[in-house]
Amino acid sequence: MATSEELQKNLEVIEKDLLNREKTWNETISKLSRKISCELKETIELSAEAISQRQILIDERTQYYFKIYKQMPKLKQERKKLFEYFSTKYAIKANGTEKTKLIEAEMAYHDACMEYYNNHILFLNDSIKTIDHVIWSTKNKIELYNATGLE
Secondary structure: OOOHHHHHHHHHHHHHHHHHHHHHHHHHHHHHHHHHHOOHHHHHHHHHHHHHHHHHHHHHHHHHHHHHHHHHHHHHHHHHHHHHHHHHOOOOOOOHHHHHHHHHHHOHHHHHHHHHHHHHHHHHHHHHHHHHHHHHHHHHHHHHHHHHOOO
């Protein structure tokens, strides 16, 4: 079983990795947003790039959903084992509330990991919405040029 320090280091690695991913996506989306004011010739390229980045975001989000999905049965089994342990083999008799607190303390690392992943998924969802706005802006820009006959 991993020590508290090892678990804390693992959480820090996960946090750092996710923050780096978010920083990268923020830079990518910022670059796309700045390109909205480009010339008409470049608008179609921008639209294609935005659609491509949107798909990459969706793929990344799916990977994190899958990580969570894979962990859920293991976490439920672990909670069950801990409940059985605290109900039958624990040195001190514990009531339901105490067992719950003991289980929560034992599962804190896993819950923190899940929370990091869920927060990252929320970030990815918001990023997808932002890219959707870029896509709509380029579409509207093209339609405006077509309606006015400008080039």
